[in-house]
Amino acid sequence: MEELIEAFSIDRIGKSGARFDWDKAQWFNQQYIKESSGTDLAKAVMKFAPDNYKDVDTDFLAAACDLMKERMTFLTDIWGKGYFFFESPKEYDRKVVRxxxxxxxxxxFHQLKDQLAALDEFSTSNIEATVKAFMAEHGLGFGDVFQVFRVMLAGTKSGPPIFERQHCWAKLK
Incomplete structure (x- = not known):
């Protein structure tokens, strides 16, 4: 509020009629979310949690919010666009599967899952090294593995970076 008061100037008020721009309002909201910490977002999104997510661990939720905030426009998006952090995917992107x-x-892929589950430290760097070594060993390209891996984990080919999901996807172990 203090920043708004300081930035306000009567000279900067337009003479033409004001028009509400929904797209711009969404953009501003998204910028606010991007600049927020995962912890702050976790506190805020819990107010909108569906009943089946009321008992989500706050540290886990903060990590999920950190990963999803680039893709969130509204606080409720974590429960819709990021539901796969809290439950198994409901459906799979048929086009990617096909x-x-x-x-x-x-x-x-069963072998890769077993290798990931056997990691002593389920960290970004270990996950990435394991997957890349597996790909090299079996002559697989990024397109052969990454989209399938995303769909297995989230049901969709989009979402947060694969290797940075360790805190939220350690449940795969």
């Missing part, structure tokens, strides 16, 4: 999923690679 174009990227190869049945003959099922044993490879």
């Amino acid at each position: 174009t990227k999923w190869k049945p003959e690679r099922v044993p490879l």
Whole structure:
């Protein structure tokens, strides 16, 4: 409020009629969310938590908010766009499954899952090194693994960076 008062000037008031710009309002809201800490966002989003998410651990929620804040426009987006942090995906992106999923690679993905589950330290750098080494060993490219990996974890090909999800996805272990 103090910043607004300080920045206000009667000389800067436009003479034409004011018009509310919904897109600009959303952009401002998104900027505010991006600049907020995961902890602050976790406190704020809990006010809008659906009943089945009322008992989410606050540290876990703060980590999820940190990862999702680049993709959030409203505080409630964590529960909709980021629901996969709190429960298994409800559905899977059929287009990615149709174009990227190869049945003959099922044993490879089970092997990768086992390697990730066996990590002593489930950290960003360990996850990344394990996945990249696995890809090199089996002659797989990023497109062969990353989109399938995203869909397995989140049901969609979009979302936060894969390797930075360790705090929220340690439940895979």
